[in-house]
Amino acid sequence: MVDQQQPTPGQRADSAPELLPLRGALLVEAARAYLQIGDPLAAGRALVEAERTASAEVRLRPVARTLITDLLRGGPVPADVAQLATALGIG
Numbered sequence: 001m002v003d004q005q006q007p008t009p010g011q012r013a014d015s016a017p018e019l020l021p022l023r024g025a026l027l028v029e030a031a032r033a034y035l036q037i038g039d040p041l042a043a044g045r046a047l048v049e050a051e052r053t054a055s056a057e058v059r060l061r062p063v064a065r066t067l068i069t070d071l072l073r074g075g076p077v078p079a080d081v082a083q084l085a086t087a088l089g090i091g
Contacts, residue, residue, distance in 0.1 A: 024054025028064045035067060040074050043067065044081035051084055058084070065090060 027050035034043035047067060051058040058064040065088060071077050072091045085091045 021054045021057060024050045024057030025061075027053060028057055028061060028067070031067050032063065035070060040071055041078070044071055044078055047071075048080045048084055059088060 027046045031043040031046035031050065034040070034046060047058060047064060050064070058068075068081070068085050068088065068090050071081060072085055077085070082091075
């Protein structure tokens with residue numbers, strides 16, 4: 001019998017590279033939402049994942065740079081967020 005399990009969303013994105021920029025953009029928007037509800041750790045994780053998924057979405061979108069700046073202004077950030085900020089020349 002053939003296993004016909006549906007792929008997870010991450011698997012679909014991996015098998016369809018043209019969807020990666022969309023996933024990156026979604027993660028940037030998720031980061032914005034996390035900041036709006038007061039969850040900077042989740043916002044940072046979303047931005048780091050967006051950069052890993054589709055770096056241009058973070059490097060070229062002004063909103064992503066603004067979110068990173070806002071995270072830095074909010075206090076200490078995890079090392080991966082600090083590294084992302086440094087790589088982008090922010091902070």
